[in-house]
Amino acid sequence: MTVPDGPFRLDETQPTIGEPFGEPIPRREDARLLRGRGRYVANLRYDGQLAVAFVRSPVAHARIESIDTAAALDAPGVIDVATGTDADFAYLALVAESALPTHVATPQPLLASGKVRYQGEAVAAVVASSEALAADAAELVEVAYGDLTAHVDAVEAASEPSDPVHDHAPDNLLVTRTFDAGDVDGALAGAHLVLERRYRTNRHGGTPMECRGVVARWNSDRTKLTLHTTSQVPHLHRNALARVLGLADNAVQLLVGDVGGGFGTKAVLYPEDAAVAQLARRLGRPVGWIETRSEHLLTALHARDHHYSVRAGFDADGTLVAVDAVLHANVGAYSVPPWTAGIEPLMAGGLLTGPYKLDHYRCEANGVATNTTPTGPYRGVARPATVFVMERLLDDAAAELGMDPLDIRRRNLVAPDDLPYAAPTRLIHDSGTYLECLERVAEMVGYEEFRAGQRAVSADEPSTEHDHLMGIGLACYNELTGLGQKASAGPRLPFRTGHESACVRIDPTGRITAAMGVTSQGQGLETTMAQVVAAELGVGVDDVTVEMGDTDRVSFGLGAFASRQGVIGSGAATLAARTVRAKVLAIAAHLLEAEPEWLTIDDGLVHTADAPAVGVTLAEAAAVAYFEPHRLPRGTEPGLEATRFYDPMTGTFAAGAQAAVVEVDAATGEVTVQRLVCVEDTGRVINPMIVDGQVHGAIGQGIGGALFEHLVYDEQGQLLSGTFMDYLAVSADGVPSIELGHVADPAHNLNQMRGVGEGGTLGPYAAIANAVCDALAPLGITINELPLSPARIHAAIAAADSRREARPSVSG
Secondary structure, eight states, rough: OOOOOSOOOOSSSSOSSSTTTTOOOOOOOHHHHHHOOOOGGGGGOTTOEEEEEEEEEESSSSSEEEEHHHHHTTTTEEEEEEESSSSSOOOOOOOEOOOOTTOOOOOSSSSSOSEOTTTEEEOOOOOOOHHHHHHHHHHOEEEEEEEOOOOOHHHHHOOOOOOOOSSTOTOOOOEEEEEEOHHHHHHHOOOOOEEEEEEEEEBBOOOOOSSSSSEEEEOOOOEEEEEEOOSSOHHHHHHHHHHHHHHOOGGGEEEEHHHHHHHTTSOOOOOHHHHHHHHHHHHOOOEEEOOHHHHHHHSSSSBBBBBEEEEEOOOOOOOEEEEEEEEEEEEEOOOOOTTTTTHHHHHHHHHTTTOOOOEEEEEEEEEOOOOOOOOOOOOOTTTHHHHHHHHHHHHHHHHTOOOOOOHHHHHHHOOOOOOOOOOTTTTTTOOOHHHHHHHHHHHHHHHHHHHHHHHHHHHHOOOOOSEEEEEEEEEEEEEEESOGGGSSSSSSSSOOOEEEEEEEEEEEOOEEEEESSSOHHHHHHHHHHHHHHHHHHTGGGGGGGEEBTTTTSSSSOOOOTOOOIIIHHHHHHHHHHHHHHHHHHHHHHHHHTOOGGGGGEEEEEEEEEOOOOOOEEEHHHHHHHHGGGGGGGTTSSSEEEEEEOOOSSSEEEEEEEEEEEEETTTTTTTTEEEEEEEEEEOOOOOOHHHHHHHHHHHHHHHHHHTTTTOOOTTTTTTTTTOTTSSSSOOOGGOOHHHHHEEEEEOOSSSSOOOOOTTTHHHHHHOOOOOOOHHHHHTTTOOOOSOOOOHHHHHHHHHHHHHHHHHHHOOOO
């Protein structure tokens, strides 16, 4: 018998297989959260902890002429009041960096000094013994402002840039790029049909259940900062915060506990994060700030405020031949770190064509500064808007050409025979299931039957009288997920977003810990990452403890964004666990005088196939690894842990299609979504139950954005929808029973997975808009602006009625 005595052997090419991978296991974290045992920033209290209230600008664009803090300093319980002119704040600013030549950096002070650029920008910070006392004292700070012209609309800000938002960006352009492929002008000149359309999508945001929160504490000599935060990207934030405060990375520890939703809103570094840390350093005491809901709506990231002007050419058979677009994306007052002002406009320009074949494409994408809250990543980043644009174009073209909307999509979607397909923006499509998703959605929703019913009603009731109007709409989309370093998220950022880390450790008692670089804001990663590790190590899910969110304890990771945790996080977990497994097998083989290939692990016991009851437990192997190194195979180091990084190098497209059936109440303009059907290609899945939950949540947010969520500013830059009385966030009663279908085409990454967290948001804007326009088609109404609010639809119906009544009657 040959006894292995050299390095253990490892296969890094095969995906994780076997239970509990792929099983619909209930989320482990739910029991803790539902019993009120979550660990949130707002629950944290250190001895001597102080509270901060920020004094925020009531105007959108103005010079700061004076700040009087005397009354606030004399108020009960007040410890300190800081302003942007204080020596320890005057030099501190957040700066988003990009190598893109057209990007204009806009240093954002922690506390505004000299000028305010949007309503809600912090101009002072009051520190007191309690939140209530700090809030009361903040009202006593007197600030004199000298008004400047406020820019609210992106198109107007770019065309009439008087009093620019930033003096060093006189045209208000913070980023611009033109995507150009083929001969757009020639293709449009030869097209059978050329459509010219303008589209507008509505500004809204993620509105997570938990608002932002920060608690900062320094060690006794103020050389080490511990920051409890709600960050989605703790390692990136640690690095950025350290640079702002003039520290080394290892002088900053970020701790992220339970987080009540993120959706991109918590993936940027905010001035408040650094301001709280600086106040704690200044005072030598713990300092905390918990954002109120009104602060959140006013100052946390907004998104999706886009203007599109599009020309599209089609052949007579419906083939899309050219797209020429100009995008003005309202990026707000600052380019925010780390994603920059380019995150939305450049993502939109790069992915506007979606899952459709196209040779001739041009898009001028502009990120325009305005005196509104800065914008940034929100679930789906720009793609819900671009899908809305493309899908509305296709429906309009189908109507002009006398085609069915289903058929024009069939003609233009990337098909399996086209793979690998290079989009005009050079992105490579690896998914061939676009048509399959569309056909399954059409079948599930009963598309042909619905159309037949419409034709029957039209034949029986040709009148234009209306009460409750029914419509059906389709939307096809793709989501670029699990981005490796060659397809990095973000516009020429100073870091690549491709890799993720995991450290898997078996301790001397046989207990397993997986320390992950990714973080969870409700995605169920405590469960899914445990499933991956458990499958590799032959144990149950409950035998694996998952740790996340402590930058001092887990290896460097990039965090949660761009539908990457499942694809890249699981890849790192697989490699780390597999490395540990190989070492366990080598140790057990040495102890059992067997070959590692003869062994397997079941329920924590390493054994041969012919002797399943006899073997070495994980605890026994760990004890040898830690306490008896003389019993290890020759050349094997003590210990039983492995840290591995995984980078898929490229990204993978997740395909999807949705169908909506709506009812429009013509008397009120209210839209009721009666059915929402979705089919997505998710590749292999770790946990089907969690995948379905992610898709349900994403669709719910998409419905909210389509119908009613809208952050509205007046001409002076005043937010008019700054509470949940005015900003109607999506809730359960606005979401129908969602019908899901799945396609499982294995992707070209380690675990053959496609990201799933964002795709569901991409379809509802377009599917619902197309359904509403289908319902209103007998009235000659089309709507290309979101949200599809009752007021907007009622006005369109009233205008159509007026036009019809104004027509001269024809008598025989």
